[in-house]
Amino acid sequence: MTHTCTKVTVRQRAIRNDKISLYLDYYPAVRNPETMQMSRREYLGIYIYAHPKNEMEREFNNDMLNKAEAIRCIRVQSLINEEFGFLDKHKMKADFLAYFAKMTRSKDQKWKVVYAHFSNFVQGKCSFGEVNVDLCKRFRTYLLNAKQLKHTRHKVSLNSAAGYYSTFRGLLKIAYRDKLLRENINDFLDKIECQDVKKEYLTLDEVKQLAATPCDIPVLKAASLFSCLTGLRISDIMNLQWSDFGIAPDHGYCIRIRTQKTKTEATLPISHEAFELCGEVGTGKVFKGLSRSMINYPLKNWLKQAKINKHITFHCFRHSFATIQIAAGTDIYTVSKMLTHRNVSTTQIYAELVSEKKRESANKISLK
Template sequence: MNTCTKVFLRKKEISGDRISLYLDFYPPIRNPHTNRLSRREGLGIYLYGHPANAREREFNASMMEKAEAIRCRRFEQLLNEQFGFLDKEKLRIDFLEYFRKKCFKKYQKWKIVYQHFYDFCEGKCTVGEINEDFCKKFQAYLLKGGRRDGRKSKLAHNSIAGYWSTFRTLLKEAYQEKLLRENINDFLEKIEWKDTKIEFLSLDEVKKLAATPCKHEVLRRASLFSCMTGLRISDIQQLRWEHIVKTEDGYVMRIRTEKTDEEATLPISEEALAFCGEREEGLVFKTLKRSMINYPLRAWIKEAGINRRITFHCFRHTYATLQMAMSSNPYVVSQALTHKNLETTLRYTHEVPTALLETLGKIKIKPK
């Protein structure tokens, strides 16, 4: 960044017989927020072009003193490489564009939240508009539960809670990157999650799916692969053959999960590996599309005789629940699911009453 050594006070004649005062930097300074070179700073101070009396002349003299004081302060700030006075440039930065670029580095939910926020602000939003009141209005917008897909039913409460949590993460990152002056999250309430029943498939239902032909074979293979590994759709779509390597103990997947950005080395069974198909270069499930997990998935599940609402994410629940039902070590299952805390994994025990009964039955206090 260039250090400015000279700051000049300049005048410019404008309409209405007025003179506008501004600062001229030489050499130009680079704005740390926009990365653009700045040569001028408008002061918002105006003089009478032709003062007609003593009052107007006194006014001009007073304004010149204020402008000179600002010039001296700017000179000192630039010598100390303090560029906070450029914050007014930062306020004009396109916050919506900042959000959009963030989505490239994040997982799918960020893109969904971006679309909701785009609709809310009608495609225009600057950094200067982001404040407590504006964010609370967006929260209220989400709580109304409107859907972007045109369906009349409202968004599920936990979907809204997740979207709001993602937006608050965006605000936190914008504050940490000094785009926002204050941490607005300090003034925003969370939307609490509600306990919901976790949908999953029984082992017999998984076998039914495996035996049922699917219009999209890649969807069938990816779904069963998720049941056997617990991988999310986002991670399955990004899985590449070079991520699957052979070790002394068998095959493992070395991946970085999209949602949690966690690196993990996960064992993969021979049966699960078979669903990947013939080994080649690039993506494992290269023809798998997001659109397939909607109607095509529902149709396939119905053909298998399963008459419940099962989403692709339910295959991840299936893996976790079946593992817990088999009395697998919860810590190991937590690692396989790349959960950040064990409590998230333990919730699957509530869906397996038989496993709980077996555990309770192991505690005996009566003497033989």
């Protein structure tokens, strides 16, 4: 497509209530690539006072005229680059919130939480035209001060806010890729930095201690120990089906899964002991009756009965699997594959934890 150089001028049109509407005049006219119609005018939705009465109104007019001029400069650059997305007003009026909701259907639970926070932030209404750098920066500030959705008396933690904002920026990237946003807003946004959090885990002796302690909910005990032996997340354990099991070429058991969090396809070998924790072979879900409510107070009570005083969550069983494997001499690449990490660098933190334990162990022997 050959583009004739177009002149863009900010013009004014008198309207009622003693106001003036600002618009851009394109000469010669440009063609809207969506409707294929020629267009000369683009109304900016910016209004100024026709007869400013005081210094405040004159200052307001100058500010609005500067904004209009900034938009004009952006349009000139777009025309030079032959990017005509700004002409599609229907796209700008489309419901961004509905698009966000649609995207959550194929994503994990975090996306739904981020959607709920964003919906609260924009009070249930947001078009694509409203999604700009300023809005996204204000949403960042909102997340840093927001209350949790369920436990409204508690603030969203810094690391949770960082994860939520990262997910939101991922959505912006997809929308820009799909040409639903005019610019890559992420180029102008700062991420929320996480703070280092100590990863709690159980030693092998503590896992054995937990296994020897009775639990009031058998399926919780079986799923917890299964996580310690496989490194699987709670989401993947809850979705685990008997049809996911198979026999590997070495005649050992394995499971074929698509992880809930990262959507990674993996075939993971499991030990005979881990397979026994699944109970009698059947159909449907393996850990029937397991619910997320069990991993709160019931899990804490079981840990208390086992006399384990660490702050252990269900996810810590995954940390336990990694640290025990590395401490036992399993190479970090293999552990990374077992955890379905995309990068070995993600697994490296467990190696550092084990190094700390080795240092503690070395210092326990003293001749003084």
